[in-house]
Amino acid sequence: MSGDTVTEARHLRVAARIVKSALPLYVNTLIASVGALVNTATLGRHGTASLAAFVVAVAVYGPVVTTVTGAMRGMMPYVSEHENDLPRLGKLLGNGLWLGYTVGGAGAVVVLSTSQIGRVTGVAEPVLRGLGALPVLLALAVVAQSVGAAASSTLVTLGRGGTVMRAGLISTAVTVGLSGSLVLGPGPLPALGVTGAGAAMLASSVVYTAQTQLALRRITGLRRTILPGRPDRREIVLLARTGIPMAGTVLVKFTVLAVLTIAAARLGTQQAGVHGVAEALVNLIYTIAVSIGQAVVPMVDRSVRAADLDGARRAVRTGAVVAFLWVGVLGSAAVILGRWIVPLFSSDAALQPRIEAMLPLVVFVVVTDALQAVFGFGLLGLRRTYPGFVSTAVFFGLLCLVAVPVADAGGLTALWCALGIANLAQALSKGFFFHRASRS
Structure with a gap:
């Protein structure tokens, strides 16, 4: 059996375990x-x-x-x-x-x-x-x-x-x-x-x-x-040093998303309604990535303790691919079936075409959000959660600063493009932090 075949088989086994757990x-x-x-x-x-x-x-x-x-x-x-x-x-x-x-x-x-x-x-x-x-x-x-x-x-x-x-x-x-x-x-x-x-x-x-x-x-x-x-105060502090940055990441995200909602509401009632429905769709699909990330954590930890850093990186890479495919398929289905899905969220005939037009951006936002989440959980498996918190604080902090002027200048489309870019920046930086930490 060739080396490529063995590697592919390993990835498939890891992917099956991730899906089964998630x-x-x-x-x-x-x-x-x-x-x-x-x-x-x-x-x-x-x-x-x-x-x-x-x-x-x-x-x-x-x-x-x-x-x-x-x-x-x-x-x-x-x-x-x-x-x-x-x-x-x-x-x-x-x-x-x-x-x-x-x-x-x-x-x-x-x-x-x-x-x-x-x-x-x-x-x-x-x-x-x-x-x-x-x-x-x-x-x-x-x-x-x-x-x-x-x-x-x-x-x-x-x-x-x-x-x-x-x-x-x-x-x-x-x-x-x-x-x-x-x-x-x-x-x-x-x-x-x-x-x-x-x-x-x-x-x-x-x-x-x-x-x-x-x-x-x-x-x-x-x-x-x-x-x-x-x-045991030392162990409680140890758990807190790993868990509190995860909590801080969530808190920063919620705070900035609230600012984005305010920025959207400034554009008018219809734009606020479109933003609310789009955000609900993202939240519904994004939880897949959280489930996949939780499945990845013990796999990374066990690989690290076995001195198999390649296995740790393979678990996160496979988790990212599974999240990308799973979220991408659901997001694409939402775009294709938009005319039937959107009425479930809004009965306003004037609002429905605007929501359908936003669906491709919803896919961009949720896919990039899923990737950054999986790499963030990979860092948790390494017990290095602080870099993930810094990544979210920096890029979402910048998003918070520009949200209102971006929305005023380019409307809801520009605001959601900025959100997707902030998620992508997080995914790239957390991926970088993970691969650097998993080499040591």
Whole structure:
């Protein structure tokens, strides 16, 4: 068998392993999106005021949860290192829980400040008064999510993506089941509105966390619970040094995307609507890359520990190709089937052609975003997350500075071209950082 044939076979095996690990994670993300849509729909039926308050709360809660989850992914290479040493893995999981409670607590404080953030950003006072107990319920959900993220990151690293998917299915069923009864209050139950939606989200988070923690206990035999035990400050700091830059990357991205939304809104109602739909499509497809990236992390770590740096680079290159093809196929399908897909997002006949015209740019943005994400996860596998954070901070920082003038000068097309270029610059720089770090 020739050397080229052997290399091709290796790449195909790696690609198959990546797809096998990534697919249930992507399905889990899609399922969670369904739960969020159900919550929004039931609140829309309850009343416009309830929906407006919920949107404001989720605008704070969503980025916080994603940032906290990003921080907990820093555990993945260390879990991979100790996967065959259960006593050591148990200690690591305890310290991971300490980190989870710390970042989850910080996130909860931010969510509790939703009203204050709303006032600073100019949200109408009647909308803020409609929040009720929602910030408190969502703050508790953040803490539960942080503990669940620690367990799910461990399960993914141990190759148990299917377990995570099943937990997601059940927790989404809880959201769907409780949303209607708590928000609208059919029968003897009172209609709780946004408070009911918050209770449903909290219950879903607790159910998800309980399932992942119990699954982890069954799989490993460890009696690790939500009580983390005695902390090892050095290991907690080590986990934080890897995870916090991942969280910072997510936070920078969300902040700059919010600026882009403002820049689009300055162009008018229609442009803002087109931007919103295009961004929703990107988010829906982009999660594939996150799933692929998580599948790549343990493969990189194991290769590095085996002194197989070629194997580490092969895992990331293959992951990038799989992400490019998977995202490219879905993006191309969106372009080809645009006339049938776009009406699902907007019933405005005047807006639909504008959205269809944006679809090629959506593909450019999401493909470049997927590539930078995979290389970022490759750096996580090497435990070198700071260069990835610097890359995002630099290129998205520049995008933030030019977003408004670019949008004013060239409209939505120029704004999305700038976003795609910023993603491409990240992909190239993170690829460079990864290959340089994987040579040492």
